[in-house]
Amino acid sequence: MTSRWSLGLDIGASATKAVLLDGERVQARALCKSGADFAAAAKACRDEVLTSVGLAACDIERTVATGYGRHRVDFASTSVTEITCHARGCYASFPRAITIIDIGGQDNKVILLEETGARRSFRMNRKCAAGTGAFLEEIAGQLGTPLAALNELARQGTGNVELGSFCTVFAKTELLAWIARGTPLPELARAAFRSVVKRILEMDPLAGEVVMTGGVVAHNALIVELVSAALRREVFVPEYPQYTGAFGAALIARET
Amino acid sequence: MAEAKAVEIKKLAAAGTLRKLLADHFYELDQAVKAGHPKIAWCTSVGPAELLRAMGFLVYFPENHGAMLGASRMATETIPTANAIGYSPEVCSYLTSDIGACLQNRTPLSAAYEGITAIPKPDVLVYNTNQCRDVQDWFAWYGQRWSRPVLGVECYRGVGEVTDVHVAGIAGQLEALVPPLEEIAGARLDPERLRETVRLSRQCSDLWKEVLETAAAVPSPLTFFDSTIHMAPAVVLRGTQVALDYYRALLAELKARIADGVAAVANEQHRLYWDGMPIWGRLRDLATLFLELRTCVVASTYANSWIFNALDPDDPFRSMARAYTELFIVRSDPYKEKYLEQMIATFAVDGLVFHDAKTCPNNTNCRHGMPQRLQERLGVPSITISGDLNDLRCYSDEQTRTQIEAFVEQLAEKR
Numbered sequence: 001m002t003s004r005w006s007l008g009l010d011i012g013a014s015a016t017k018a019v020l021l022d023g024e025r026v027q028a029r030a031l032c033k034s035g036a037d038f039a040a041a042a043k044a045c046r047d048e049v050l051t052s053v054g055l056a057a058c059d060i061e062r063t064v065a066t067g068y069g070r071h072r073v074d075f076a077s078t079s080v081t082e083i084t085c086h087a088r089g090c091y092a093s094f095p096r097a098i099t100i101i102d103i104g105g106q107d108n109k110v111i112l113l114e115e116t117g118a119r120r121s122f123r124m125n126r127k128c129a130a131g132t133g134a135f136l137e138e139i140a141g142q143l144g145t146p147l148a149a150l151n152e153l154a155r156q157g158t159g160n161v162e163l164g165s166f167c168t169v170f171a172k173t174e175l176l177a178w179i180a181r182g183t184p185l186p187e188l189a190r191a192a193f194r195s196v197v198k199r200i201l202e203m204d205p206l207a208g209e210v211v212m213t214g215g216v217v218a219h220n221a222l223i224v225e226l227v228s229a230a231l232r233r234e235v236f237v238p239e240y241p242q243y244t245g246a247f248g249a250a251l252i253a254r255e256t
Numbered sequence: 257m258a259e260a261k262a263v264e265i266k267k268l269a270a271a272g273t274l275r276k277l278l279a280d281h282f283y284e285l286d287q288a289v290k291a292g293h294p295k296i297a298w299c300t301s302v303g304p305a306e307l308l309r310a311m312g313f314l315v316y317f318p319e320n321h322g323a324m325l326g327a328s329r330m331a332t333e334t335i336p337t338a339n340a341i342g343y344s345p346e347v348c349s350y351l352t353s354d355i356g357a358c359l360q361n362r363t364p365l366s367a368a369y370e371g372i373t374a375i376p377k378p379d380v381l382v383y384n385t386n387q388c389r390d391v392q393d394w395f396a397w398y399g400q401r402w403s404r405p406v407l408g409v410e411c412y413r414g415v416g417e418v419t420d421v422h423v424a425g426i427a428g429q430l431e432a433l434v435p436p437l438e439e440i441a442g443a444r445l446d447p448e449r450l451r452e453t454v455r456l457s458r459q460c461s462d463l464w465k466e467v468l469e470t471a472a473a474v475p476s477p478l479t480f481f482d483s484t485i486h487m488a489p490a491v492v493l494r495g496t497q498v499a500l501d502y503y504r505a506l507l508a509e510l511k512a513r514i515a516d517g518v519a520a521v522a523n524e525q526h527r528l529y530w531d532g533m534p535i536w537g538r539l540r541d542l543a544t545l546f547l548e549l550r551t552c553v554v555a556s557t558y559a560n561s562w563i564f565n566a567l568d569p570d571d572p573f574r575s576m577a578r579a580y581t582e583l584f585i586v587r588s589d590p591y592k593e594k595y596l597e598q599m600i601a602t603f604a605v606d607g608l609v610f611h612d613a614k615t616c617p618n619n620t621n622c623r624h625g626m627p628q629r630l631q632e633r634l635g636v637p638s639i640t641i642s643g644d645l646n647d648l649r650c651y652s653d654e655q656t657r658t659q660i661e662a663f664v665e666q667l668a669e670k671r
């Protein structure tokens with residue numbers, strides 16, 4: 001008998017996400033820290049999601065692994081890149097021609113989908129971590145603010161501080177100069193958010209309907225608001241943006 | 257396990273002969289240094305090698321050494337030494353790795369060829385700026401260090417149609433090289449010998465072109481990665497009989513592969529074109545990755561750079577001038593775009609891989625909207641890999657792997 005369960009695992013640079021599908025329906029989600037052992041994180045995340053619905057590993061028909069650690073998952077049926085999985089996951093929520101912005105821990109991607117869901121093209125950010133989750137983490141450290149509090153802090157800023165440089169190190173030096181001038185923290189946090197947005201706007205003209213996904217978006221709604229303000233139109237976010245890759249992987253697992 | 261199965265790169269039998277040819281080339285140079293004759297000329301890879309050979313010089317190509325530094329990954333250790341004396345990490349990493357190696361008294365030749373301990377010191381260095389200005393700076397450094405004359409040809413840039421004015425300008429500069437070279441060589445240029453060298457060089461170029469064109473077969477018997485290895489005689493031995501013998505044998509082997517249906521990439525599913533420099537320190541990894549993905553990188557701008565259609569033994573100077581100005585790297589963007597369009601059609605490629613080489617803007621063609629224009633006009637998708645020819649500090653294995661895998665997944669969706 002064919003099992004109806006399929007599993008998608010997204011082993012990202014900082015978090016590992018699992019989505020379990022029962023047929024077409026999402027039955028459970030789980031999230032673990034990726035840490036330094038991707039294989040262990042993948043297994044822990046799978047076990048968590050299985051335990052939550054009382055299943056065993058052998059109940060899963062197919063598992064697709066994606067993300068940085070995708071090649072480290074020895075129990076996966078196959079691996080697929082996060083670009084394909086994010087595209088698949090987003091298209092399931094927004095089945096039309098869309099431009100996807102995925103902000104991850106280590107890299108950003110812009111993916112252009114045709115009306116049919118077929119990919120037209122994709123871009124990744126350049127080598128530097130500027131504009132990614134890692135950048136915000138660095139800035140939070142510099143400002144002595146917990147990463148989780150950065151979004152609310154930035155919301156209180158008015159936007160009168162501008163970071164001009166491309167590079168994370170230069171941006172931090174710029175911040176130092178603002179700190180030396182006694183600039184309030186909310187302004188600095190907001191400047192960091194705006195810097196992330198600038199890095200994204202440089203990647204693509206972002207035509208048409210824009211959908212944003214990824215962990216950074218999930219925890220920092222302000223980024224979406226700033227992108228939306230820059231584009232002067234609504235920007236869409238799936239219900240569980242951080243799970244989009246894992247969801248796409250699960251859908252691919254079900255279809256193949 | 258999710259990881260793709262390990263696959264073996266299918267080596268061409270001619271590789272054995274190639275190893276011997278290159279060993280002979282380097283031992284001959286080494287011997288000349290020890291004996292004090294024949295004289296040695298350093299030449300840029302698309303410089304006037306025919307002229308130098310015809311005048312009796314043994315010719316050494318520093319870029320070939322640069323590629324060896326990259327492929328052996330010795331470059332990673334030598335580049336910082338050149339950076340430290342003022343050669344920016346942003347300039348040609350052939351230059352920086354080579355100068356750094358010289359300062360460290362190291363060469364990958366020592367590991368490859370027993371008894372060779374150093375690169376061959378030149379009697380003269382001759383450049384052509386048709387590829388870039390970096391070669392001029394590179395040669396100038398050695399010229400000054402060892403007090404050797406540096407001569408050269410200053411080329412036009414961004415050339416649309418190659419006109420008689422261009423040809424006359426370059427031919428004049430080539431002719432002007434003769435008197436100082438005669439003085440260094442201690443002999444007059446024999447016009448008959450020059451014609452013969454140009455004839456051999458043209459034949460070498462024609463055969464190399466035929467070799468590369470075998471990749472138009474489906475499945476292809478040859479990959480871009482093979483061509484980066486087998487192009488060596490077209491670079492360092494053009495103008496000699498041994499290069500012709502070599503390419504005749506290689507061509508026969510490739511034709512036999514086609515006749516027998518032997519693919520360079522088993523079960524070839526996708527065909528790609530590579531634009532830009534090779535990433536020398538990752539050639540094997542990338543070749544293996546594409547094999548696993550059943551994707552053949554069939555052709556490249558880079559390997560095509562040693563096709564010199566215009567060489568004509570009956571008009572050596574003018575034809576050399578034309579050949580070395582007709583090169584892709586010298587040309588305007590509209591010309592380059594048309595050229596790529598032709599390659600896409602000839603080799604029936606499904607997509608392009610642009611290598612954005614940090615330290616070689618000259619061989620990087622994706623910085624002015626070319627990939628987007630090609631996709632818009634022809635519907636051919638592409639990816640751009642950030643990397644470098646020799647400086648692996650500018651390269652991310654993980655990001656490149658993800659991009660390539662994602663690109664192949666995208667191509668598979670289309671099928």
Ligand code: SF4
Pocket residue numbers: 319348349350351387388389390391533615616617618619645
């Ligand atoms: S063309 Fe590029 S790789 Fe070649 S010498 Fe010039 S800068 Fe270096």
